[in-house]
Amino acid sequence: AFGGSVSTNAYDFALRLGCTRIVLLGQDLAFTGGQAHARGAVLEDRLNLKESRLFRRQLHNYNQLSALPVRWLPGIQGGQVRTNDKLIMFYQWFSRRIPQDVSDGIRVWNATTVGALIPHAEQLQLSYFESRSESRYKAALPNVQQVLQVIEQNSHPEDQINQNDFLSELRTLVEELRDYRSLLHQGVELAGEILAHVDASRFTEDYNARLKRMSELDEKVLSKPELSELLSTAIQGVIVRITENFQIESPVTDDGSRRANAIQTLELYQGLLNTTGDYMRGFRKVLMQSSL
Structure with missing residues (x-):
């Protein structure tokens, strides 16, 4: 939502x-x-x-x-x-x-x-709700337990997750994240270079070329919807940090707008990069433990 x-x-x-x-x-x-x-x-x-x-x-x-x-x-x-x-x-x-x-x-x-x-x-x-919640909880508990029993009785072995298939998919996901992380590394470096150009007011052909490369890189990152969906659970923190630092009353100039965009792009790519690294470490830990 x-x-x-x-x-x-x-x-x-x-x-x-x-x-x-x-x-x-x-x-x-x-x-x-x-x-x-x-x-x-x-x-x-x-x-x-x-x-x-x-x-x-x-x-x-x-x-x-x-x-x-x-x-x-x-x-x-x-x-x-x-x-x-x-x-x-x-x-x-x-x-x-x-x-x-x-x-x-x-x-x-x-x-x-x-x-x-x-x-x-x-x-x-x-x-008003506190006075009614305890009695309702006690009344509903037997129904919840009955539902859990029905689920357990009607479960079938074929519905259970196959551990080998799961680990195989996890290895594939780690490889995909490795490639994705490479794109994010490029994004961090490129955004940093663009920010340096803005701070030095060097709006040359080299600056325009970097902007073009950044647009192309954005498209590559957006072309990975499955990975974007995976990372979306953690990206909220990145977005909150960017919006908290956003100063709407900053000078409305071309340079001010360029700098704000460059900083936000750098923070977004850095946040995605950090999140990707966290997921990879977690998944690798699962794979290592499964091999013991």
């Missing part, structure tokens, strides 16, 4: 699983209390590793709040809440999706207590 966040993907996944009742939680979609991240969130905890005398969490928080123009949305508790275009993307996704699902018989509640008011989602306190 295109939405760009864990929450939008989780929402879509729940519907695909057949859920007819969905509760949103922690979707303030705003800078509640003047903070970019909730206390205890993973992104907030990462700052403990990044903090130094020259980089404080307050500076990071300020950068997050000031990176994009301030926008305002109707608040759950009334009035207006501060947000920006990045969070509004997710707000608009829910605003478009929820009315469609409600018309199809899906009930959607928002148990978030502060932040932006999401249209068409019923507003309720989390305590």
Whole structure:
């Protein structure tokens, strides 16, 4: 589901699983209390590793709040809440999706207590669901166990994964990733060269030739849809990092646009390269363990 966040993907996944009742939680979609991240969130905890005398969490928080123009949305508790275009993307996704699902018989509640008011989602306190969830869980557990027993009884040997076939396909995948990684290496080097040209304002024929090579390389990378789909589970982190660093208020000049594009291209290829390496190491570990 295109939405760009864990929450939008989780929402879509729940519907695909057949859920007819969905509760949103922690979707303030705003800078509640003047903070970019909730206390205890993973992104907030990462700052403990990044903090130094020259980089404080307050500076990071300020950068997050000031990176994009301030926008305002109707608040759950009334009035207006501060947000920006990045969070509004997710707000608009829910605003478009929820009315469609409600018309199809899906009930959607928002148990978030502060932040932006999401249209068409019923507003309720989390305590309302907590008081009912335990009894419903106990009542549903026997049904779940029965379903698992039926699945086990009706499973057939031919439905099981053949280990040799699986390992063979995994070896093939590692080889394909090796070739793919070679393309990504070229992309990182080429994007770095283009960025160097931009920083030096050398917009020569050599610069244009590199742009052409980059376009050709982009097409080669995009021609591998199976590998792109495999890497898509990890690429969200790359996209988030790029969008977090994107400064929409940077000078609107040709040089500024060229530099922003070059940096984003470099980060995207570097992120894909790192992700590919992680997958290859994991797959090779599986292959090594299977040979013991």
